Structures are given as C-alpha cells and as structure tokens.
Amino acid sequence: MRGDSVPTDDPVPARDSGERPFEDFLADLRATAADLATAAARCAAVFELEQAVVYLTDIQQRQLIPLTDDTAPLDIDGSRAGWAYRTLSLRVEESGTGAMIAWLPLVDGAERLGVLAVHTAALDAVRLRRGRALAALFAMMITSRRGYLDTVVQRMRTQPMRLPAEMLRTFLPPRTIGNSHAVSTAVLEPAYELGGDAFDHSLTDTTLHVSILDAMGHDLGAGLTTAVTLAACRNARRTGADLPALVDSVDLALSRWLPDQFCTGVLARLDLASGRLRWCNCGHPPPLLIRHERLVGALVRPADPPMGMPAQFLGAPRTVHETALEPGDRVLMYTDGVTESRLRDGTEFGLERFAESVIRATAGGEPAAETLRRLIHSLLDAGGNRLRDDATILMVEWRPPEP
Secondary structure (H helix, E strand, O other): OOOOOOOOOOOOOOOOOOHHHHHHHHHOHHHHOOOHHHHHHHHHHHOOOOEEEEEEEOOOOOEEEEOOOOOOOEEOOOOHHHHHHHHOOOEEEEOOOOOEEEEEEEEEOOEEEEEEEEEEOOOOHHHHHHHHHHHHHHHHHHHHHOOOOHHHHHHOOOOOOOHHHHHHHHHOOOOEEEOOOEEEEEEEEOOOOOOOEEEEEEEOOOEEEEEEEEEOOOOHHHHHHHHHHHHHHHHHHHOOOOHHHHHHHHHHHHHHHOOOOEEEEEEEEEEOOOOEEEEEEEOOOOOEEEEOOEEEEEOOOOOEOOEEHHHHHOOOOOOOEEEEOOOOOEEEEEOHHHHOOEOOOOOEOHHHHHHHHHHHHHOOOOOHHHHHHHHHHHHHHHOOOOOOOOEEEEEEEEOOOOO
C-alpha cells in the first residue's frame, strides 16, 4: 500500500487475536508504569508492529521531539508527521526500508500533544485500528504523567526556562480544551521568559469559562500577581459566583495580599447552548469578533479599571457586557504585548497588522488551535523572534451541533 489513501471509517470489526495481549498489558501495573518509550516498545510487540515511536510537540509548537534518543526531531511545518499534527489527520508514507509508517495525531480531549509513528511491514485495517488504539492510550498516558514526570517536560523544552515562566506555567490549564459545542485555545510568548501574562479556560455541562490576564510588570512580582488572580478566579468560579462577584474576589485577593499590584484582563462566559457571550473587561484591549473567516471588528465596550486595590474605590459593581454569537464565530482575546511588539525595522506591529494576520490565519479554515499556532508564529517571525513584552492570544470558537 502506498500513499495516503487509507480507510479511516471501517466498521467495528470482530475481536482480533491481538486484543487479549493488549488487555493483559493494560492490566499489568508494572507494564503501564514503565517509561513511555519502553511502554511504546512493549505495545508494538503486543500488537505485532515493527515499532511505535512517540513524538511530543515542543512548547512553541515548532518541532516534534521523539521520546527516543536515536531519532531526530521533525519540523512541524515541513514534515508528514507535522501535517498529521497540524490537521489532526492520518498520514502514511513508505520508510527507507520499504515498510510503512502511519503518522497518527496524539490528542487528549481537544489538546494536541504530538504524533505517534507506527512502523509496520504492511498497513491493513487491523493494524490501523491497533495504531489508533495505541495513539489514544498514549495521549492519556502523556497527560497523566507530564504533571510529575520531568523527563516528559524536559523533552518538550528546547532551552532553559526563567523562574517566573516556570511558576506561571505550573498554573496554566491545557493549551486547548473543548467539546461538541465550543473550543478554547491559547498561546503565550516568549515561551521561556513569561512575566505576567496568563490565560485560563474550563468547561461545565452548560458553560465555557475563559480568562486572559496581564499583570503589571515583567518579573516575579508580576507572576505572583497573575498566580493570585488565577487562584481567586477559580475559587470564585467553582463556588458558583457570577462574573461581577468573580471579579470582586480578585480585587479583594490582590488588595489583601499584593496591594501595590494590579492586573488587567477579560473574564468571560459562553453559554454553550445559546451562544450568549458575557464578559467583564478590566482595563484590557477589547476582544475581536471573527465571523465567516473575516474580522468583523472589536467588541468595544466601556472598560472597567484593572483588578486590584484601585478597584476597591469604584463604588459600583463591575459592568457585564453581552453579545450573541452565531455558529462558527470566533472570539479573539489578546494582551497588549501582541500589538505593541516590534518589527525588524523597529516599527510597532500595531492593531492593523494584527488584524491582517488574523484574517490570513483564519482564511484556511483550519482547526482553531492550528489557526492560533500559525498566528503567533507570524507575529514572532515578523519581529525576528524577539518580543518586548509578553504576548498572549486566546481564541474561542462556538460551533454547536446541528439540530
């Protein structure tokens, strides 16, 4: 079999002879506790495959880095493995030895983690099904282990990380979350030198919660401010607080613990069924609305003061804004480090260039996470991969199931 024409919608087949050994592998705690590279090798043997290699994306999503030392990293923008990662689709090619390599995306929920390379002498429906089972298994194993396995984290880094960035990344949720109604995805740069930018998103059965934050400064103090803000948001959200009460909880926390600090941000909630978007803007750039792959404009509303001690003297509740989204709409939130970044000649990137980049990035009809990956890379490449300040972008897409 050659090329990329591989059946992807096979009916559920009868149980094959490789399933029982695989069940035994899953039931063996010693086997599942092995390091990921060893576990992949054992699974490949159980499923009668020549080899299975796990590749993880680096933090900046430019490379796919193998978990084995004898295999070279691959470029996400210039390889078939990268194509599988970018499009979340199967890709097949013939190896130099005449065997087949099936590249399968590693996805946990909505988050792209990397790809799995399945090497086999021949690729049929049974082996393809086994490869998919391995990809699903290893996506879950990677997610469950990267919180405590430094070897996984180290593989995903290409340079040392500064302390403020290390602290903030500990608090961040997965880069992408979603369900059948909505997706939220975010990127942050400079990846290894973050100061005070952060994002947050979470789901309930009815609501998508999103936040983008930008604390004053670019040092450990800024990181602490953002960390306290994230914790206060989550604590209030998980006790059922509405948006004004949620922002008030941040104001109180910062006033008590960090009275000299403040934080701008947009805190929003999307009703998954109706598409009703509600948000509070606390001294932050307004969100942008993308409809039919075109930038409609900014959701400009009067902004409240930043979160922190000054807000205690408002004398009025926070303002909640609201708009109705249409299916397929994307809402883009960003920090001022995006528009205030500099081009190679020193001129400011600016809102107009950013808007043009958004239009180009969304024109391809790609998944939201891939759109954002290309968007942040275009920003970095325009400025020679150097930023004066943190640059964070968060995108929400509402695409409810058709009735």
